Amino acid sequence: MKSDGFPQWFARVTPQEEVGLLPLGSRPAKRGLSVNSLDDLRAIPWVFAWTQARINLTAWFGLGSALAGVGDLELLRTAYREWPLFATMIDNIEMSLAKTDTRIARRYLALGDRDDLAELVLNELELTKEWVLKVTDKDRVLANLRVLGRAVQLRSPYVDALSLLQLRALRALRAGDLPADEVATQQRLLLLTLNGVAAGVQNTG
Template sequence: MSLAKTDDRIAQRYLALGDRDDLAEMVLGELRLTREWVLKITGSAWPLQNRRVLGRAVQLRSPYVDALSLIQVRALSALRNGGDEGLSEATTDQLRHLLLLTVNGVSAGLQNTG
């Protein structure tokens, strides 16, 4: 189920926050390898192929979770760079609140902690 919920493009954005391209590529490589082997072992063309109702539910939620994830990445990036940009305390508080909202939204959309 986790593989079905994982989007490589979103993962790349989160990993880019770490400024470690070598580790990011390693993580993405392992993700691809894991997905490949799980599909080979299960004989499926895509994750949750044999769990159609669950697969459809994940598919329907993905656009919303992806949008929240992208907002979350932007909020994290803005908070990390806030010292460089001299953000006001009010802006920093708003970004923290936005971050918490997106954590709750992503968690609810994924039906787990993400």
């Protein structure tokens, strides 16, 4: 994805900056003090931040355009049936799509004040869902994985509540006008939600 200001936008619409405050990992979340380019990011925090925003962009972005570019649905379905590597990739992306939440994702993306980038991400998300369902010949994600699908469905309301708390903390911190004691309070709330969302979606980086 190439677009002016994308790295800075990413840092605003996800809790990427705050991931570095978590007491885990052997290396800092980014190279340097701020995110000025994608080269400043480390892979695991990059994935973790998109997961926290309930977007999971790193799992699926570009696949919808690629499948639509092929266009031959029967060919793609044959590949899904007969090529284990392709089938595994599609199945893994389907699981990631099941853990996305467009309603929650829109709220995170709105933090960046870049409608062009937000719509680019959301349009590709919808295109990817459309084509994954076409290729797998399903009417909804995880339709043939009842246990996993039910588990995701049961956890979602609890994760949603944590995401909304995280969004409130992010908005407060991004505003930049909090007294020091309130900054500490909001950071603590945000870190608690980071752990909670990671446990709920069962994905980190």
